[in-house]
Amino acid sequence: MRNWLMRWGQRFSRFMYGRYGNDQFNLFLTVVCVLLLLLSGVRPLYVLMLPSAALLVWTTFRCYSKNIARRRQENERFLRLVRPIRMWFRLQRNKWRDRKSFCYFKCKHCRAVLRVPKGKGTIDVTCPRCQKITVKKT
Ligand SMILES: [Zn+2]
Structure with a gap:
């Protein structure tokens, strides 16, 4: 067999x-x-x-x-x-x-999706694609 x-x-x-x-x-x-x-x-x-x-x-x-x-x-x-x-x-x-530890948002300048840790207060986020800085409340 x-x-x-x-x-x-x-x-x-x-x-x-x-x-x-x-x-x-x-x-x-x-x-x-x-x-x-x-x-x-x-x-x-x-x-x-x-x-x-x-x-x-x-x-x-x-x-x-x-x-x-x-x-x-x-x-x-x-x-x-x-x-x-x-x-x-x-x-x-x-x-x-990542829903508990990160928040996702789109870069206002190039629409790239960015991820930042939650609970850090207001932070400056530098977009890795266009190098522009966005102020984000986390
Ligand atoms: Zn960007």
Whole structure:
């Protein structure tokens, strides 16, 4: 039984050799694909089955593709595109984590997000991006 499994494992790794595999973009496409599939269960939305199937084909193609450079490029483009969204979520997480000891605010001059310790009274904050000083009550 174990030998049989190992043989299949080896065959599979030989098959996947030189192929792209999965990345963040594929994960995103898979999530969208599943969401569309679930929505297509609602009667008036059954046509969503088509884009869902198309996404499944695309995801599979990307996973087994041998053009690794091109797939990597697509993934980088995707990551660049969603970077602001990921940064926003990270900021919200950090704000929540630091809610007791730090306060966050935006620099009036360049809109950079700044973090200062709470309970220090009125302090001068130098923005690390634009070097301008803001007076802040903490
Ligand atoms: Zn600034």
